[in-house]
Amino acid sequence: MKRYYYIVDEVQHGPVSFNDLKKIKIVKQTMVWYEGMSDWSSAGDLEELRDLWVSMPPPIKKDPPVYKPILNESKVSFLQDNRSKVLLGSFLGVIVLVLFFSFSDRENTLLIQETKANSEMLNEQQKLIDEQNRKIAEQERIERERLEQQQREERQKKINELQFNLVEARKEREESVRHLNDVSAFKFLRSSSERNRQINEANEKIAFLDAKISEIESELSNLGVVY
Incomplete structure (x- = not known):
């Protein structure tokens, strides 16, 4: 379907x-x-x-039958009488009024029925629109929660990675400090220039590790982790 x-x-x-x-x-x-x-x-x-x-097609409108009385000579003479004319006029007037109000009632009934049908149709359409809007809002809520969960997971993954790198960088710095202490001592047989070169290399590595540690701590701070 x-x-x-x-x-x-x-x-x-x-x-x-x-x-x-x-x-x-x-x-x-x-x-x-x-x-x-x-x-x-x-x-x-x-x-x-x-x-x-x-x-x-529209319904066929049937006009009310109009009866034309067949007048004989006696009736013609009757209509010629003034009183008879008044009575006949009154009778015809009543018929016209009855037909007029009957037609008006029928038109009013049709109008009420049409208005009711339109109202019901609008109500049904509004229900469909409301239901569709509810489904859209629910889908948006689910998608928003999914994105928030994904962002939380990505943030935690980034924090874990930075924390691991920070631990490793600190360990490497401690080793570099010990190495600096070793090359700074006079327990090795080497020239003075060689000793100075080793000391400079150790200091440069320590400075590099300090900058790396500071950068990692800054990233963690931006993520809400304080060290």
Whole structure:
């Protein structure tokens, strides 16, 4: 069964079934798409949706029968009487009034029924829109929580990596300090220039490790870890 998506007020809705589209009563200009289409299309251009706009002929209005009395000579003489004319006029006036109010009541009834049907249709459409908005909000909440969890995991992974590098850098610095103490002593047979070179190399390595340690501690501080 095809599932349709449609756009109302620049907001995408769906998926819904064909029967749901009938209830929503979309117009021909509504943009519609379903799986398999290369792009959105107006609902009026889709052959399978044309049943939504099949026009039904209006009901036949039957005018009330008008009875034309057959007047014989005696009735003609009766109508010629002034009183008879007044009575006949009053009778016809009553008939006109009855027909007028009857027609007005029928029009009012049809208007009330149409208003009620439109109201029910709008309520159903609003329910569908509210449900769709609820689903969208739920999906956004789930995606937001997933991203927050991913960010927390990435942050903790970065902290663990920096902490490991910090421990290793401190260990290496301690070894470099011991090496500096060793090369600074006079317990090795070497020239003075060789001794100075070794001392300078040891000091340079210690300075490099101090800068590395300071950089790692700064990164940890930016992540909320204080050392």
